[in-house]
Every structure is written in structure tokens, then in C-alpha cells.
Amino acid sequence: MRFYEIWWRVTAMAVSKKTIISAVAAVLLGALGSALWEFVKPVLAWAWFGLLTVATLRLEILRDAMYTYAARNVGSDLEWISFTS
Numbered sequence: 001m002r003f004y005e006i007w008w009r010v011t012a013m014a015v016s017k018k019t020i021i022s023a024v025a026a027v028l029l030g031a032l033g034s035a036l037w038e039f040v041k042p043v044l045a046w047a048w049f050g051l052l053t054v055a056t057l058r059l060e061i062l063r064d065a066m067y068t069y070a071a072r073n074v075g076s077d078l079e080w081i082s083f084t085s
Contacts, residue, residue: 056062 024073052063056066
């Protein structure tokens, strides 16, 4: 018997039915979570816009300033990382 044949048999025995079922369940749970997120995402976007409108009392200048501040500080926490030599 060759080495790869022995390795294949040992590996095949080591993978139990519980491991395979767990892996399949994890993939299915991930797919279910992704599908659920696609349905919930528009509702959350609408709720966030409504909350932001109420919080700023419909002052568009304040809301635009918040977005501008967030856009300018996107990478401020990572400024110490330099990708150039």
C-alpha cells in the first residue's frame, strides 16, 4: 500500500458524520442569515434615515456636516499604517 492510500484511509476515518453534518449546517445557517439580512437591510436603512432626520430636527446642514465629518475621518485610526516603503 502506498503512502497516499494510507493517508486517505486515515483521513476518511477521522472525518466523522457529526463533522460533516456540522459543516453543512454552518453553510446552511450562513445562507439563511444572508437571505434574512437582504430582507431586513431596506427596513433598517429606512429606520436609520428616520432616526437621523429626527435627531437633527430636519436641519440638513447638521446632517450633511455629520456625513462630511464621517467621510473625512474614515482612515484616521489607521494613519500610522504606511503602505509605502
